[in-house]
Amino acid sequence: MFESKAGVLFIGGLGFFVLAFIANGAVPMLMYRDMPEQTVHEVVNPNVMYQFEDLNRRFPEAFKKYVGDAAAEKWDDKQWNEHCAQLLKEGRDIYVGEGCWHCHSQFVRPVSNESLRYGPVAKTEEYQNELQRPVLFGTRRVGPDLSREGGRRSSDWHAVHFLNPPLLSPHSPMPRYTWFFDEGNAGKPNRRGLAIMTYVQWLGSWLESYPYFEDYQATSNLNPEPAAAAPKAATP
């Protein structure tokens, strides 16, 4: 049996593969089968909607050009929701296509002080939606985790940061994403720029602790001027 073709094909090839699939894949599927999967429209919440409308206020011309003229067309709540959902979806595709998820994770672990730095530990419910299909846990952090990034920084900050990261984070190895902007101008994001900002501002917007600011205490003398450099634990 152990050296026959049938044994190798059906026990080793097929049997053990199926066993492992049941153990590693089917069990969590069965455990979470009653947890509904939210659509992208369902995950639009007041927090991300505030940020989305804020994009319209901060970049009125870009918003008018690439999303729509909200004032002239007299958008109602449903239309705002519709546009926001569409940009969230596009923003996620950009996040995947640019490989953002290979340098930024999207889960907070219960160890290594991560809940102090990022906020609440990740829960399954947070990932039961269309924008986590396939899930964007990530496996490497060159930059920080982003799953609680929404609302921590303004969209102005993000625009400048996407265009030229070292301007705001002097030692950041993050590449420049000039193709998110017209004429290399941080004040003129194109549709891709607006979409990725909507997506980033959405991350963590469903939590009570939104926005979460790092609970920092300057613990080290490696920072030359800890008093000046330490951001205060601000509250929203």
Place this chain on the structure above:
Amino acid sequence: MNAPEMESSSAIGPESAADLERLVERKLVLWYYFAALTYLIVSMLGGLLMALQLIQCNELQGIELLSPGRWRMLHTNAIAYGFLANAFLGTLHWAIPRLTMRPVLSKPLSYLIFAAWQIVVVSTAVGILLGQAQAVEWGETPVWIDPVALLGLLLVAVNFMAPIAGAKGPMYVSLWYFMAAFVWTFLTYAMGNFIPQYVVCGTNAGAIAGLFIHDLVGLFVTPLGWGLMYYFVPILLKKPIWSHGLSLVGFWGLAFFYPLQGIHHFLYTPIPMFLQYGAVISTIAVEFVVATVIVNFFGTLYGSGRAVVTNLPIRWFYTGMILYFVTCFQCALQVTLTFQQLIHFTDWVVGHAHLVMFGVFSQWLLGIMTYLIPRLTGKEWYSRTLCEWHYWLSATSIVVMFLDLTMAGLFQGWSWSSMQYWDHSTQVSQPFWIVRVFAGLAMFSGQIVFIYNIYRTLSGPRTAPATGLQPATA
């Protein structure tokens, strides 16, 4: 057991030798190797770009098609599907017909598969560079290519299973690995690319993605790699494998324990904890299996140790095996929750991935190419010295890169858990990232030396008839 022994013994008559020669489509094997080496260079350029970006030395920033994020995905995909898959397919076209004494199902089909696979790899590269990646690590192939790739894998299985099915008598170890690999690769590819995309989302998709990353290495690359080692090592050393019993333990241990470990890629996620424990335990279990395989191969080497000095392919193979043992030993430690607290998300993991993908499997395949290219072309290597350079540049640079990234990972982990500012973790990584660029450049230049050597060999005169029966001199 019988086939490699027959092949390496001098008892084989001229008639059967001629038959053996007709079984292998040499030109196709060479084409596969040329394709593989092309993607190896493309992949390494991607790695170099990302490495330069990390030390903020990338002058090509702001060009969309040269985005380091996209080239980072091309880097891994070009290695998995461009270099490893092509080099494996080429080598299987040599090994399977000679092991079974039967040709593949159809030679035109072989050429069709070759063309189709190159289309798959090129489309993957183009799709990723255009920003259409799929959110499956090691499977960023755009979704529209997935069904084509799957069809290709099915044809590969059919084409190679025909000679295996026709072979009479007990099967040699290599064939167990190859047969299982054809089934596993197909199933793994389908599972990883379709289920998290179309069937489940969130945590469940994460469990499947972990299983996919794991199975791609464990059930596609690993069985083909070990199957080829069981084939080439006895031929080159001119003696049978040390213990048939240990071969059985190795194969069935891998088949049972390896696929059970997928979730260990996502420890401390919301995936249920008891499943995480299960994955950790089966990972530690498989390291014992690996130890038996390593013992078996060193038992085979025992008494012929000098071959490591004189026989270049054997040196490539055993270097890879030692690094395989290091990788797996490291695995048994890093998979524990204690280690994970510190090293998850860090460059430690990147070092581990490079050690297994380049240090083990790429080095095995480069060793196989070193052995086969003279036999495929009938031309002796242009320069044995350049072959030596290829080996030493590759082997030393991967060890340097591995140690360097492992240490970088420790420093990053400590920086994060001690609540330093984020900048601190990238600053502390700089010296390691700079060393990594130089290790990568050394590795890259090794491959350039190899390609130059192949070019000079091919443009040189024919030194012997193209046959697999000449003594191993490389």
